[in-house]
Amino acid sequence: MANKKRTKKAVKKKGGVLAVLAALLAGLFGVGWYLGWFDEFLKEEPEPAPPVVVDTDELSIHFLELGCWYTGDSTYIKIGDTDVLIDAGAKRVSATTVGDYIEQYCTDGKLEYVIATHAHEDHIAGFVGDSTHQGIFDRFEIGTIIEFAQTESTSKIYQDYVKERDEAVARGAQLYTALQCYDKKDGAQRIYQLAEGVELEILYQKYYEEDASTENNYSVCCMINQGNNHYLFTGDLESDGEKSLVETNNLPHCVLYKAGHHGSKTSSTDKLLSEITPEVVCVCCCAGSDEYTTNDQNTFPTQTFCTNVSAYTDKVYVTSLSVDNENKVYAPMNGNIVFKSKGSTYSVVCSNNDTLLKDTEWFKQHRVWGETD
Numbered sequence: 001m002a003n004k005k006r007t008k009k010a011v012k013k014k015g016g017v018l019a020v021l022a023a024l025l026a027g028l029f030g031v032g033w034y035l036g037w038f039d040e041f042l043k044e045e046p047e048p049a050p051p052v053v054v055d056t057d058e059l060s061i062h063f064l065e066l067g068c069w070y071t072g073d074s075t076y077i078k079i080g081d082t083d084v085l086i087d088a089g090a091k092r093v094s095a096t097t098v099g100d101y102i103e104q105y106c107t108d109g110k111l112e113y114v115i116a117t118h119a120h121e122d123h124i125a126g127f128v129g130d131s132t133h134q135g136i137f138d139r140f141e142i143g144t145i146i147e148f149a150q151t152e153s154t155s156k157i158y159q160d161y162v163k164e165r166d167e168a169v170a171r172g173a174q175l176y177t178a179l180q181c182y183d184k185k186d187g188a189q190r191i192y193q194l195a196e197g198v199e200l201e202i203l204y205q206k207y208y209e210e211d212a213s214t215e216n217n218y219s220v221c222c223m224i225n226q227g228n229n230h231y232l233f234t235g236d237l238e239s240d241g242e243k244s245l246v247e248t249n250n251l252p253h254c255v256l257y258k259a260g261h262h263g264s265k266t267s268s269t270d271k272l273l274s275e276i277t278p279e280v281v282c283v284c285c286c287a288g289s290d291e292y293t294t295n296d297q298n299t300f301p302t303q304t305f306c307t308n309v310s311a312y313t314d315k316v317y318v319t320s321l322s323v324d325n326e327n328k329v330y331a332p333m334n335g336n337i338v339f340k341s342k343g344s345t346y347s348v349v350c351s352n353n354d355t356l357l358k359d360t361e362w363f364k365q366h367r368v369w370g371e372t373d
Helices: 002-013 017-043 094-103 121-128 156-170 178-183 239-248 270-276 303-310 361-366
Strands: 059-063 075-079 082-086 110-116 141-147 174-177 191-195 198-202 222-226 229-233 256-258 280-287 316-324 329-332 337-341 346-350
Touching (some): 059 222, 082 094, 082 191, 094 121, 121 156, 141 178, 174 178, 178 198, 280 337
Parallel strands (some): 082 110, 141 174, 229 256
Antiparallel strands (some): 191 198, 316 329
16 A cells, blocks of 8 residues: 555656656567567578688698699698598509609508599599509508498409408408598598697588499599598599589588589589589690590580589689690690698699689680680
8 A cells, every 4th residue: 555655645746647658658569669669680590600720730731743644633631740542544654653653642652541532444544553553552551441332343453442442451451431521431431630729520421322324424523621621532522423412412602612523514514513613623634635535515524514613713723734635745734733721821832823614725626614605
């Protein structure tokens, strides 16, 4: 009762009932405005946090010339005391070129990780070598071999690869398929730590388990993760394989992408490129070589590849150039392409020159940059 009396006294002092109503309306309006503003505030999306940049020791990724006119892949990766080799093409004689290059950096004679993406000669011949060119499996101690889960190859080079691989295993190398790695079975891992802040990740694509119409789609796919920077390698994966890769992995933006299948018209599709939005693209091929076709637009790197990639970056580099198809003479285009990064910054340094593909004389004579009719 005492409280009610105090309220009545206060009302009288403010001028009666009308004053009370006015005060109540003002209060309700104020609360409504506040709640409405707060509701709108809650609807606003917060500003995204800036990406955290993680610096590591310097990582270098080397896309190698292979000492011959023929197209092939070989990528050497160095971080600290860890050495990784993805493929060793293009011919048996390339074993010496690849091995000599690696020995400049690999001082302990051991390759901790070797990846053979698929069973084609231009990716595995250097692992084997011949009587005058010591194969990579013989020349270096091998820690872990990760290879294709399936193949339909019966070629002599594949049979020799199996023989040399098995001898490396007998000497102590661990052998896993990409599927074993992805499934983390039999001691294999999906992610291998190469150094602090740097890892090798084996990605999934359906042709590890399903039959493919081309050997290329059996390719092992992997990514090097250096903090927030990602570097993608897809072997010779073609469009169907790329579709599966996108649909079964949460692919990030990739600072570096090794162009699939040497810059062919059946790889580096927009399905993949729109997902990874690459900044730097390196093509392992002999530009303009008629090794596989005499159709100029379809020699590596193809016009289709150039058109596709031009929507995302012009930082495209190519290892070699065919200067005489008839006599199978080659010369460096960029030469050995070396990508270096500590995480926050990167650089690309080439042994011959640092000219972008679109600015080369070969490109100006044979290709068009950007959209085509």
